[in-house]
Amino acid sequence: MLVVDSSIVTQFLTMESLLDESVGSEINLQIERGGTPLTVKLKVGDLHSITPNHFLEVSGAVIHPLSYQQARNFGFKCGLVYVAEPGYMLSRASVPRYSIIKKFARKDIAHLGDFIAVISELSRGERVPLEYVTYTDRHRNKHTIVTIDQRGWYATPQLYTRNDATGLWIAKSAMLLESPYVVSIHQRGHRDVNSNVDENIAVEGTVSSSRDLDDIKGVSRHSSSMEGSSLAEQVIKPALVKFEVCVPPICMIDGVHAKHFTGAGVVIFLHPFHNFALVAYDPSTLGVGASVIRASKLLTEPALRRGDSVYLVRLIDSLHAKSRKSIVTNWQAVNICSSDFPRYRAINTEVIELDTDSVIELSGVLTDEQGRVQALWASISSQLFGCGKEGDHQFVVGIPIYLISQVLEKIISGTPGPFRLINGIRRPVPFVRLLEVEIYPTSLTEARSYGLSDRWVQALDEKDPERRQVLQVIGCFAGSKAETLLEGDMILAIDKKPITCFLDIENACQKLDHSVGSDGMLNMTIFREGKEIDLIVGTDAIDGNGTTRMVNWCGCIVQNPHSAVRALGFLPKEGHGVYVSRGYAGSPIHRYGLYPLQWIVEVNGQPTPDLESFIETVKVLEDGEFVRVRTVQLNGKSRVLALKQDLHYWPTWELNFEPETATWQRRTIKTLQRVIHSTNGN
Template sequence: TPDRYVEIGGAKLNELSYQLARSYCVPCQGVYVAEPSGMFRLDGPDHGWIIGSIDNRPTPTLDTFIQVMQSIPDRERVPVVYHSIADFHTTSVAVVQVERHWSRFRLAVRNDTTGLWDFTDLGAPLPPKAIQPATARFIQLDASVGPAKDLIRSLVKVSYYMPCRIDGFPKSRKQGAGLVLDHARGLIVVSRSIVPFSMGDLSITFADTIIVPGKIEYLHPSHNFAFVRYDPALVGETDVASAPLSEEMLLQGHRVTLVAFNHNQRPVCLTTVVTDITSVTIPQNSTPRFRSVNLDAITLDTPLAQQCSSGVLADEYGRVQGLWLSYLGERNMSGHDNEYHLGLHIHTALPVLSALQRGEDPGLRSLNVELMPVQMAQAVAMGLGQEWVHRVEEANSAKHQLFLIRRTETGSESAKMLEELDLILAVNGKTITRMYEMDVQYEAEELEMTILRKKEELTLKVPTSPVSGDGTSRVVMWAGAALQEPHKAVLQQSKTLPSRIYVSARSKGSPAYMYGMVPTQWITHINGTPTSDLDTFVDAVRQCPDNTYVRVKTISFDNIPMVLSVKNNLHYWSFVFVWVRASAVYRWPTIDMVKDATTECGWRRNEVVKGRRGTVRNYIRTRDFSTLILLLVRSNSAPLPPS
């Protein structure tokens, strides 16, 4: 049985055990990936990999593995040669990016006297190498594709690694295509099924050759796209082109050219027809996660479109009319996450693009409601008069419909005025028959809305609320559970808000996992002390000694109260991430992580003496009574920093 293992990049590795070697009749040697995760989540089955070499250097033992990893700079991309313990005939290779900034590199040794595993820090990572500008050439599509063939120079591959599962997102890695909209400013639009939140490492590949880091600029709160940015200087003289945009709206029956990537990340180009543009409701998941709402979806007359997760829709002149995106839906009974491939009008992204080009925050506002279409026969049965039927027919000759409020967002300003099942007739005097006509909400502080409620026509002054494009910016890790403020998907699906502490995820084997803390719960009390937000929660758990049971009062997503006894185990589960107040005083050694745009990660690590006050939005790592607290906030000038 191994008495040592190494933690690095979110994975755990040890020397191959005698028991496994005996079971598979293989030599008892080599570094075995005991927990494949993070940088060592290799291609193929989840378990059973033996590492042969890293960066072309053999790793026959754990000590050699440690020496090799200590010599490789952070964020370096290196080849890893490995094989399965069940098949020594086949050798595989994968190129991985060294991850030393989100997780620690440490050695665990079993202590047979205490029964614990003693941890030894294996040193700070070597700083990343400076990225040098490089030049490459995009592939050339056949002339038969037409003018749209030049769009291949505007399509890039976006890869995103997420070290912590928050916001209910089920994956740790995603990859797909992004569209360059402004090469001079380095702006790319990409699906939110690829970039769901802002905590992670973003890589952008140009011409299948040049890989540069990216930074998340804006996450649209309701539509399925995000804007990311890269440094144009890093791609040298590469023939990257800003995609030309069309001002013409796509309509049913229009011919378009689909330029997209299939599941093998190979380009697919074909001319097809728009079969329909209809308001679609993406099914919600039982565990809330981002879901695009109020969507006018474009569908195409070709089955090949469903094999392509991301790309663009272009007109006969090669101008982009729409984005072809993958929409994350619900998890089915077999545990598979359904994805829907649909088109989105490019004009939906233009308000955000224009603001980012001006160097401004988009500053969008929203009613924070989810709408669904209603056919006229149903609307008449709900009490709609003939006068409004005629208005709808005049406003939209192609599709006679109105929109019903399916959900209001908990805690929003509009929820005080609007109710679910209200039928929207007009906004600011304009009859609403198309989903995009509701875009007027993005710039208005107040809307005059005419609605039909219980067969009564009402005119209301409805306020809008500012919406942020930053996504989640605070995460607290305690007892192996990831806690955060309720994200937008939670507010959309829940009618109540018991507290501002929401359980987003948990780690297997942790106290949270063992004692029944599950995602979608709210925490309201710690040992009888009310905890309404993350600040009060951290203050409460800091008073709980090690190896004692903590009474955690929770409320389930269905409003069922429950009290859990969670045993503190600060030796193995000792990290807490919070946003520190300026007046906080710490009486134990700390490490202060300060935002600094001049550093590679956008953060600077400083030692802090005992008793020094914390700084607003800084990281502070503290240790007292075996407690380790790490403060984490998102930078507006760089990707989220390392922990």
């Protein structure tokens, strides 16, 4: 480039000044290409017009027009609908960061307004196709199914627009109040509890199939897809539903039936110890697919033993049921060490091992020859340390079906408990009584070395000659009613009856619910420091809901400590109801160093022992105010820091789960209401 509009250009600053003065006009350029002088006429564009000044936030995703910087990097046209952050809804559909959305709900998406118009016409819970392209595979469009967020964890879609007068991004609702997306938030229809809908199909896996084995054999003669399959595979296939491997208590779950019907699932119970969740899905929502669904039969007795033959039946990716005959090789207690941060892990659970490759991470069920379920073949998560194998590790084992049936039978029989809306029907979900203590078996040989008497060694051996073990306390959950037990205690008997396995303790806990005047107390005989001691030990009733309330303040999520935190055996004496479970990047707590895995015990000198007192304290704080916070870490150390509150970008809000409606309710506690007079037309 030699000349710009008759001005010789030798510096970038001069060229930029000439271009700035000619925005929207045409300029003449004299250039030299390959030794040949050329004169060209170009129109000068406005850099602001191709720099995004607005973005959409929906279900945690950030979507905006493609900026000229990224358009230059990717070789795409400016202004396309660009996924800067997939958030929750899009990440569930495997839409990666930096994608370009081409179609949504079968409608072309040319700019952000098109995307907003389409999603505003969709109701929460709808499943619609989405077409996108990535810059790494730009010549082939990809397709996926997106489930519109239906749980109410996020606010309605917000459109943020930059205000050049103040430098702030101003948020407003991206949708009208009468749009189907907004209306569906308040119209989550519930089935009449007095309706004549067959409740036996409302909860997956809770009833026996009405079909007998002769029916199954008849199907096998007429269905080519069943040729060559085992009888167990034929029986269990109509009951198989494929869900995600990891099921947190607050999530959206999509299940795929073996007959290729898709339905939404809802977690109704999460066991704190045994690594299983009860997920309900409503077969009636599948339309014609409901006629092919059959509930599996559960076989709790006799319990599986070493040498027993079982069929491992599972759904592969093509949704074909595959079975394999296997032999039970071992029963053993699962031993998962604590991870580097508190998270859910299976404890106090005996699992089944098979003569199969344990690295096969395909979940399924273990059945007998008649297809009756004896165990879940489930994935368990742990964390490895040392030997160059650090990181998450998954392995699969069998979880005895009687652990699941104990809870299912209570739900089916209507055992008294707090009501929960399950597939539109109000059902009582009972409390499960547990001894909140982490226990692991110790061999009788080792127990004898600790000084356990020959009398007790013989009694325990006679009670269970196969296991030959005694249960030893690893630690007690902080805040539980079983705190009279200490680390290292050996549990010998309950009500003078020898105890040798986890099931003995659980059965003793369940009997308390039917005992008059028990007050949830167990009469235990333990061995502590060389002495036999009789103790009264309390038990706890667990509802299985998990976390049901959380507060977002300055970008941190605070809640009551979950069971994995309590399992560490420590709670601050100042108060333990405001536990920081996570924080958001770029938020005030991130800038000022209020990191997760600690408790907030004071705010501006005011004690905050629980969420209610915390909310009352922070809701009077103003935007831009510096706040003094005292925390207690997991190691017990106290720390004081100050942070500056930002209510414009980080308002204070809370989420509450309402079991009776099976919905999450989001409530704004405090936000900043600004009135901004725009000077740039935005």
